[in-house]
Amino acid sequence: QQPVQSPQAVILREGEDAVINCSSSKALYSVHWYRQKHGEAPVFLMILLKGGEQKGHEKISASFNEKKQQSSLYLTASQLSYSGTYFCGTESGRDDKIIFGKGTRLHILP
Amino acid sequence: GAVVSQHPSWVICKSGTSVKIECRSLDFQATTMFWYRQFPKQSLMLMATSNEGSKATYEQGVEKDKFLINHASLTLSTLTVTSAHPEDSSFYICSARPRDFPTDTQYFGPGTRLTVL
Secondary structure, three states: OOEEOOOOEEEEEEEOEEEEEEEEEOOOOOEEEEOOOOEEEEEEEEEEOOOOOOOOOEEEEEEEEOOOOOEEEEEOOOOHHOOOOEEEEOOOOOOOOOOOOOOEEEEEEE | OEOOOOOOOOEEEEOOOOEEEEEEEEOOOOOEEEEEEEEOOOOOEEEEEEEEOOEEEEOOOOOOOOOEEEEEEEOEEEEEOOOOOHOOOOEEEEEEOOOOOOOOEEEEEOOOEEOOO
């Protein structure tokens, strides 16, 4: 079942923060976050595993609330290069297929 | 590390012809590879899961006779779109999961843009 992402789109000025949410109606084993630029393939950002993880990658971090079956991606002090479409992908079990949400389009203005 | 290549990057073909797309994991072995298609401004829709040495598992609604998948080795999977029609025009992306790190994520190839005239 496809996870639900919110918001669908967001426009920010450079330096502002953003939060992208991903929720599932099924129990989750892991959540994967990717960013895709127009015309390119998705690029892996991070994976969060069952157990309720929180991870950081420069100014991009994410949390995974296993009980709520939700994950959030946090973008702080956004840069122009952060623009793109962010997808969360969820797995219900180890080595299961990843099902992607519809994506959140992020546009950063100078 | 974890580089996946696809060939070709783009292809234009006439309606009725077949097109083969290759997906290779360059620096790791992948027991499982995945094929997605993506229409403009839409999500990645999983078409099939390709397992080395066995038949692919297709998602509901994907015609297995139209989209032939072969996973010949631990580093190569191919997708053949048979008798392509304009509605098959799309961005096809493969991904691969490292064999030795089953809890790792999938790594995507650069995609192949197919245009059927």
